[in-house]
Amino acid sequence: xxxxAEAAALSLSLKVGLWAVAGAMPVAxxxxxxxxxxxxxxxxxxxxxxxxxxxxxxxxxxxALLLLFGRHGPVGAWLEAWFGVVLGFRWTGAALAAAVMxxxxxxxxxxxxLEAVDPGLEQAASxxxxxxxxxxxxxxxxxxxxxxxxxxxxxxxxxxxEFGATITFVSNIPxxxxxxxxxxxxxxxxxxxxxxxxxxSLLSAAVSLAGVLAAELVAxxxxxxxAS
Amino acid sequence: xxxxxxxxxxxxGFALTADFASTGAVTALFGRSGAGKTTLTALxxxxxxxxxxxxxxxxxxxxxxxxxxxxxxxxxxxGTVFQDxxxxxHLSVRTNLLYSTxxxxxxSRHRLDEIVALxxxxxxxxxxxxxxxxxxxxxxxxxxxLLASPDLLxxxxxxxxxxxxxxxxxxxxxxxxxxxxxxxxxxxxxxxDEVVRLADTLVLMEAGRVRAAGPIGEIMSRLDxxxxxxxxxxxxxxxxxxxxxxxxxxxxxxxxxxxxxxVPADRLAPGQEVRxxxxxxxxxIALEAPQGLSILxxxxxxxxxxxxxxxxxxxxxxxGPNLLVARITxxxxxxxxxxxxxAVHALVKSVAFDREVGADLS
Numbered sequence: 001x002x003x004x005a006e007a008a009a010l011s012l013s014l015k016v017g018l019w020a021v022a023g024a025m026p027v028a029x030x031x032x033x034x035x036x037x038x039x040x041x042x043x044x045x046x047x048x049x050x051x052x053x054x055x056x057x058x059x060x061x062x063x064a065l066l067l068l069f070g071r072h073g074p075v076g077a078w079l080e081a082w083f084g085v086v087l088g089f090r091w092t093g094a095a096l097a098a099a100v101m102x103x104x105x106x107x108x109x110x111x112x113x114l115e116a117v118d119p120g121l122e123q124a125a126s127x128x129x130x131x132x133x134x135x136x137x138x139x140x141x142x143x144x145x146x147x148x149x150x151x152x153x154x155x156x157x158x159x160x161x162e163f164g165a166t167i168t169f170v171s172n173i174p175x176x177x178x179x180x181x182x183x184x185x186x187x188x189x190x191x192x193x194x195x196x197x198x199x200x201s202l203l204s205a206a207v208s209l210a211g212v213l214a215a216e217l218v219a220x221x222x223x224x225x226x227a228s
Numbered sequence: 229x230x231x232x233x234x235x236x237x238x239x240x241g242f243a244l245t246a247d248f249a250s251t252g253a254v255t256a257l258f259g260r261s262g263a264g265k266t267t268l269t270a271l272x273x274x275x276x277x278x279x280x281x282x283x284x285x286x287x288x289x290x291x292x293x294x295x296x297x298x299x300x301x302x303x304x305x306x307g308t309v310f311q312d313x314x315x316x317x318h319l320s321v322r323t324n325l326l327y328s329t330x331x332x333x334x335x336s337r338h339r340l341d342e343i344v345a346l347x348x349x350x351x352x353x354x355x356x357x358x359x360x361x362x363x364x365x366x367x368x369x370x371x372x373x374l375l376a377s378p379d380l381l382x383x384x385x386x387x388x389x390x391x392x393x394x395x396x397x398x399x400x401x402x403x404x405x406x407x408x409x410x411x412x413x414x415x416x417x418x419x420x421d422e423v424v425r426l427a428d429t430l431v432l433m434e435a436g437r438v439r440a441a442g443p444i445g446e447i448m449s450r451l452d453x454x455x456x457x458x459x460x461x462x463x464x465x466x467x468x469x470x471x472x473x474x475x476x477x478x479x480x481x482x483x484x485x486x487x488x489x490x491v492p493a494d495r496l497a498p499g500q501e502v503r504x505x506x507x508x509x510x511x512x513i514a515l516e517a518p519q520g521l522s523i524l525x526x527x528x529x530x531x532x533x534x535x536x537x538x539x540x541x542x543x544x545x546x547x548g549p550n551l552l553v554a555r556i557t558x559x560x561x562x563x564x565x566x567x568x569x570x571a572v573h574a575l576v577k578s579v580a581f582d583r584e585v586g587a588d589l590s
Contacts, residue, residue, distance in 0.1 A: 120310065121314055123273075125316070125327070126302045127307065128328040129305075130327075130331050138327075139316060225356070
């Protein structure tokens with residue numbers, strides 16, 4: 001049904017999306033906590049930095065990633081020397097680009113759900129003997145779970161559609177960095193690819209739709225449990 | 229166990245200075261909203277830090293700013309029942325009840341089945357908090373606080389969010405706690421009837437300060453505090469015992485040091501201890517033992533103190549060791565020639581019990 005190249009693009013897109021969400025989730029949670037609960041100088045600056053990828057042209061974000069995380073960039077060279085991790089022109093780089101682009105959406109969703117958690121419940125928990133970390137693990141996090149789920153969905157969906165930053169940072173290498181949107185873009189560059197383009201476009205839509213539906217189902221179940 | 233507290237805290241737009249000590253079983257923090265009750269409660273539970281001062285509970289120092297001691301909330305062993313219950317919505321009633329046991333290294337002083345039986349929670353255990361009524365939620369919240377084996381139970385307006393029927397459902401449980409468990413309680417409320425019914429020590433708060441603190445009978449009968457306790461409700465609180473029941477007339481005789489009262493017997497039983505709240509406006513004064521009057525209760529008393537208040541006169545009367553307060557018009561006071569030291573008869577028109585809402589004695 002799918003050509004080997006199309007199958008490779010699909011599985012790469014899914015892999016990049018899952019790793020992007022998995023990698024961005026702890027960072028997004030930490031940033032959301034800081035922004036929702038932190039009282040410190042520079043909070044507004046941090047907030048602006050987090051939301052920057054949302055408003056920058058994706059190609060600029062991709063170029064910044066190339067400068068920082070490329071093999072000769074300060075962070076990229078350090079990662080390679082110490083951990084043997086190479087991001088430039090690899091699928092790992094595509095995952096990083098997708099994570100950075102999805103981060104603002106994820107932080108926003110988590111921050112809103114954290115702000116909606118009643119501090120009174122956390123006070124009640126500490127009064128019952130729960131130390132701070134336990135209050136977070138047993139009260140705050142479970143109550144913010146719908147927000148975390150929404151964040152994961154948004155991050156994954158953003159990753160499936162990410163194009164500009166990815167192609168700038170890790171280029172267009174079939175089987176390594178050629179995700180679905182980049183594969184579609186490649187097909188557009190040569191004549192006679194209309195049928196393949198349509199197939200890949202429908203495939204993208206199907207994957208995105210399945211993700212949204214699954215998340216809606218789980219979120220609905222969570223909401224019913226908490227409904228008062 | 230004693231609670232000893234002396235703290236100051238300045239918040240934006242509000243300053244609190246509180247200093248009192250209580251050895252009572254139930255200490256009421258009483259005052260209008262905005263008086264500082266909630267702030268004081270937060271200082272007690274450790275969710276606010278005082279600028280200066282100390283809080284001691286029994287032999288434990290919870291806060292001492294001079295010594296740099298601040299015990300965090302989760303180590304204070306103070307159970308709190310909030311006005312809104314604050315049950316964890318994602319946990320079942322059973323898990324809510326057992327929440328504290330996840331963090332305590334010692335076994336709870338109370339067993340789950342014991343608390344469940346005490347508060348009648350048998351049928352609720354498997355349910356989620358969202359499905360409970362307001363009264364049920366408060367019972368679960370009380371049970372949850374008790375299972376944490378607290379040294380002190382703070383009840384922060386636990387009945388304020390409930391309607392009269394739900395209040396009547398919860399109050400007996402609170403009395404049960406007071407009488408059965410040897411657990412000191414701080415009862416925060418702006419409802420005088422609840423306070424009178426439950427507390428033995430009263431801390432009267434006003435505008436961020438402790439206006440008065442002491443045994444409830446003494447504070448309630450003080451004339452200078454009328455505005456704080458609420459003019460229509462001000463009066464005396466007496467602890468009495470049912471001495472006899474007269475079935476022919478359906479009357480009970482209540483004895484207390486300094487006098488006797490006859491009231492409708494209703495559900496009273498001989499030997500029962502009751503607490504009476506006699507409001508100042510329900511007490512009239514006669515110079516001699518009255519004749520030809522339907523009021524049953526005329527108690528010999530001595531005028532201890534008089535205060536003029538807004539066109540009326542409030543009298544503090546001594547009956548043996550007990551106190552009674554009367555509120556009469558200035559005209560009556562002048563016509564009768566009342567003055568401190570004068571022996572009079574106090575005519576009691578109505579009594580409120582801690583168990584019944586009121587009994588008309590005319």
